[in-house]
Amino acid sequence: MNIVVCVKQVPDTAHLKFDANNQLMREGVENIMNPFDEYAVETAIRLKEAHEGSKVTVISMGPAQAKEVLKRAIAMGCDDAFLLSDDAFNGADSWASANTLKHAIQKLVPDFDLVLTGQFATDDMSGITGPALAEFLGVPSVTFCKRVDVADPKTVQAHREVEQGVEVFQMALPGVLCMMKCDYEPRIPSIKGVMKANRTEIPTHDAAAIGLPTDQAGANGSTTVTLKTWRRPKKEGGKKIDGADPQVAVNELIGFLRERKVI
Amino acid sequence: MNMNDYKGIWVIAELNRNGELYDVSLEALEAAKTLNPSAPAEITAVLLSGTGMDTTNAEAMLSHAGADQVLSLKHDLLGQYQVELFTKAVADLIEERKPSIVLMGATSTSRDFMPRVAARTRAGIAPDCTHLEINADGHLEATRPMFGENMLASVISPNHRPQMATIRGKAYAKTALDTSRAVNSQTLTPALSPEMARTKLLETMKSETKTGKKLEEAEIVVSGGRGLKGPENFGMVESLAEAMGAAVGASRAVVDAGWRPHAEQVGQTGKTVSPQIYFAIGISGAIQHQVGMSSSKMIIAINKDGDAPIFEIADFGIVGDVFQIVPLLTKTLKEQNLVVTV
Ligand SMILES: Cc1cc2nc3c(=O)[nH]c(=O)nc-3n(C[C@H](O)[C@H](O)[C@H](O)COP(=O)(O)OP(=O)(O)OC[C@H]3O[C@@H](n4cnc5c(N)ncnc54)[C@H](O)[C@@H]3O)c2cc1C
Ligand SMILES: Nc1ncnc2c1ncn2[C@@H]1O[C@H](COP(=O)(O)O)[C@@H](O)[C@H]1O
Numbered sequence: 001m002n003i004v005v006c007v008k009q010v011p012d013t014a015h016l017k018f019d020a021n022n023q024l025m026r027e028g029v030e031n032i033m034n035p036f037d038e039y040a041v042e043t044a045i046r047l048k049e050a051h052e053g054s055k056v057t058v059i060s061m062g063p064a065q066a067k068e069v070l071k072r073a074i075a076m077g078c079d080d081a082f083l084l085s086d087d088a089f090n091g092a093d094s095w096a097s098a099n100t101l102k103h104a105i106q107k108l109v110p111d112f113d114l115v116l117t118g119q120f121a122t123d124d125m126s127g128i129t130g131p132a133l134a135e136f137l138g139v140p141s142v143t144f145c146k147r148v149d150v151a152d153p154k155t156v157q158a159h160r161e162v163e164q165g166v167e168v169f170q171m172a173l174p175g176v177l178c179m180m181k182c183d184y185e186p187r188i189p190s191i192k193g194v195m196k197a198n199r200t201e202i203p204t205h206d207a208a209a210i211g212l213p214t215d216q217a218g219a220n221g222s223t224t225v226t227l228k229t230w231r232r233p234k235k236e237g238g239k240k241i242d243g244a245d246p247q248v249a250v251n252e253l254i255g256f257l258r259e260r261k262v263i
Numbered sequence: 264m265n266m267n268d269y270k271g272i273w274v275i276a277e278l279n280r281n282g283e284l285y286d287v288s289l290e291a292l293e294a295a296k297t298l299n300p301s302a303p304a305e306i307t308a309v310l311l312s313g314t315g316m317d318t319t320n321a322e323a324m325l326s327h328a329g330a331d332q333v334l335s336l337k338h339d340l341l342g343q344y345q346v347e348l349f350t351k352a353v354a355d356l357i358e359e360r361k362p363s364i365v366l367m368g369a370t371s372t373s374r375d376f377m378p379r380v381a382a383r384t385r386a387g388i389a390p391d392c393t394h395l396e397i398n399a400d401g402h403l404e405a406t407r408p409m410f411g412e413n414m415l416a417s418v419i420s421p422n423h424r425p426q427m428a429t430i431r432g433k434a435y436a437k438t439a440l441d442t443s444r445a446v447n448s449q450t451l452t453p454a455l456s457p458e459m460a461r462t463k464l465l466e467t468m469k470s471e472t473k474t475g476k477k478l479e480e481a482e483i484v485v486s487g488g489r490g491l492k493g494p495e496n497f498g499m500v501e502s503l504a505e506a507m508g509a510a511v512g513a514s515r516a517v518v519d520a521g522w523r524p525h526a527e528q529v530g531q532t533g534k535t536v537s538p539q540i541y542f543a544i545g546i547s548g549a550i551q552h553q554v555g556m557s558s559s560k561m562i563i564a565i566n567k568d569g570d571a572p573i574f575e576i577a578d579f580g581i582v583g584d585v586f587q588i589v590p591l592l593t594k595t596l597k598e599q600n601l602v603v604t605v
Contacts, residue, residue, distance in 0.1 A: 011410070013410050013411030013413065013531075013550065013554075014411070014549070014550045014551065016410060016411075016413055024410065024414065035531070035532065036532075093387075094378075095381065095382065095387070095388070098382065122410070122411055122531065123409065123410055124409055125390075125391065125407075125408060125409050125410070125411075126390050127374055127378070127390055127391075128378040128381070128388060128390060129378075130378075131346075131375060131376070131378035131379045131382070132378045132379065132381065132382035134379065135350070135378070135379040135382035135383055136382055139461075140346065140347060140461035140462045141346060141375075141379070141462075142346070142375075142462055143371070143374060143375045144371050144374075144375070146525070157465065160371075161371075161525065161526070162371035162372075163370065163371060163477060163479060164467065164469065165467055165468050165469040165526065166467070166468040167464055167466075167467050167468075168464070168465045168466045168467075168468070169462050169463065169464055169465065170462065170463045170465050171461065171462045172461040172462070175461065175462075180532065181525070181532035181533070222387075223381070223385060223386060223387035223388070223420055223422075223423045224387040224388070224389065224418050224419065224420045225418070225419055225420070225421055226416050226417070226418050227404070227416075227417045227418065227419060228416070228417055229409065229414050229415065229416040229417075230414065230415055231413065231414055231415075232408065232412060232413055232414060232415050234576075235557060235562075235575075235576040236576075237574050237575045237576060237577055237578075237580065238577060238578040238579055238580070239578070239579050239580070240569070240574055240577070240579075240580040240581075240582065241579075241580065241581050241582065241583075242569055242582040243582065244581075244583070246583060246584075246587040246588050246591050247591060247595075249581045249583055249588060250581075250588060250591050250592050250595050251595070252581075253563065253579060253581060253592065254592075254595065254596075254599075254601065256578075256579045257603065260561065262539070262540065262561075262603055262604060262605050263601050263602065263603055263604075
């Protein structure tokens with residue numbers, strides 16, 4: 001199988017820092033591979049291991065430092081990596097990102113069987129890129145996947161986790177799958193893998209190289225504009241009962257629920 | 264594209280297998296009604312269903328809830344959700360009738376096909392929004408969480424139409440029904456053919472949640488974490504939930520350990536809930552857990568570690584042993600016949 005994985009570098013949302021004006025600080029924040037993309041990479045490598053002759057290519061659009069996540073993907077077991085980097089890509093929303101990735105995939109891996117993306121990126125939490133990419137590529141898609149099996153060379157079965165339970169979808173290839181948390185965890189790169197990643201040259205392509213007109217790239221090619229972002233008012237802790245006898249604590253809680261008029 | 268050609272607000276309503284509307288569809292309709300109350304736009308509800316499905320009740324309910332007209336798209340191929348067919352049916356209708364705004368409740372269905380509709384119609388889309396308004400320039404301004412719920416962003420689509428958004432469950436109240444409103448519905452047949460569908464649903468495995476209550480729709484959620492020590496002790500979480508008519512949730516730690524199904528997981532890699540009351544029982548309150556529950560209206564935490572981060576966001580916290588507190592709480596509620604209603 002010829003597999004493409006789209007990975008995005010995101011700030012670690014567990015350790016965000018804010019300045020005095022409650023604006024997000026870009027410096028001093030650790031950048032990681034989007035957690036859902038780790039599952040996408042893991043899934044791709046598992047498919048590769050199960051199907052001899054497969055190849056996994058990872059692609060990321062971002063600044064030069066996004067090579068770090070591509071190296072991590074190689075270290076985990078992917079074969080090839082491309083960075084898409086150009087000032088013209090700045091300010092891309094998910095719609096424009098999907099369009100950019102579409103041009104890159106058609107240029108660099110035109111004979112792909114399967115594209116894997118994360119369900120959403122933890123920074124913009126949009127979940128638009130994967131299905132929009134499928135639409136632009138003119139192929140089917142399944143979102144919220146947590147397991148992928150290959151039925152025959154041209155069909156996959158994807159387990160999709162939804163409100164009612166798990167749906168098993170069959171999808172004709174080529175197609176796009178958007179990965180959630182899976183039934184298995186992403187592997188930690190081996191030392192050998194890290195050494196291989198360090199030796200791997202990662203080519204960078206700009207808009208021209210993937211045939212994307214700059215008026216379709218970045219903010220120009222986006223269908224939305226973010227007007228502003230602000231820190232969500234942090235919820236304050238309220239009453240805390242410590243060291244009380246359990247029945248006293250329970251009675252206090254019931255009193256509190258009465259006060260709030262829910263009992 | 265002439266932006267002025269695009270008029271009115273659409274709400275795409277979603278039906279369950281029994282032909283009943285999802286709560287979040289009526290919440291999206293409420294969101295539509297709050298837009299521009301001084302000069303209300305025409306609201307159209309769009310319904311997709313299989314030819315055999317009786318949608319009379321749903322159409323009436325949408326009308327009573329405020330839809331000025333209902334467009335009921337019916338086709339044999341729409342009986343079961345399929346991404347490419349739903350995309351085609353909705354995108355064709357948008358191109359033909361040109362709505363200015365298209366809303367839908369944020370569900371695994373809307374998050375599956377609405378991005379494709381936006382891609383196809385070159386529209387802007389704001390996913391999982393918590394608030395909508397029309398700004399001074401007449402654009403739909405959507406507020407949505409980002410960065411693991413730490414930030415909010417306001418998003419517009421100034422140069423594209425329609426303006427699309429999916430609305431997070433419980434961000435708006437279910438709209439009140441006015442049964443005196445007339446039902447104005449029209450049945451349409453979209454142009455679909457079987458070969459357009461390249462995915463096929465093979466089977467649905469019902470979620471293993473034991474209480475049967477839907478986590479996303481529950482007004483009270485009782486979640487348990489690793490503090491419960493083992494799957495066998497979840498009985499006390501279930502009993503408390505039962506005593507209050509609540510749904511059961513779980514932290515990732517216990518889902519990963521196989522104590523509870525992933526369908527119950529709350530947090531970044533699970534579900535986002537915003538019930539009236541959220542009980543966190545033996546849960547430390549890691550940021551990835553908070554992502555899924557911090558918008559709950561009231562948070563109650565029980566944890567033996569007074570420094571657990573969950574207390575930073577809890578409206579009421581008990582520092583204590585869950586094995587003592589939880590059964591006692593359930594017992595006290597039952598003995599005193601206390602009913603928790605929200
Ligand atoms: C990418 C990523 C995604 C993640 N997604 C999620 C997610 O979706 N949801 C999620 O929940 N987590 C998620 N996590 C994991 C998260 O970081 C935490 O590890 C997890 O939430 C911890 O679960 P817990 O609170 O049950 O366990 P612990 O952190 O082990 O906490 C157990 C708590 O129980 C208390 N306790 C122990 N015994 C008792 C007792 N007898 N009485 C009272 N209290 C007791 C302890 O004081 C402790 O606070 C994610 C992590 C990553 C990296
Ligand atoms: N800049 C990017 N480079 C590569 N992949 C991306 C990029 N942005 C988004 N993606 C992919 O699209 C998924 C969903 O992202 P989003 O739509 O932004 O929530 C991510 O998990 C990635 O797989």
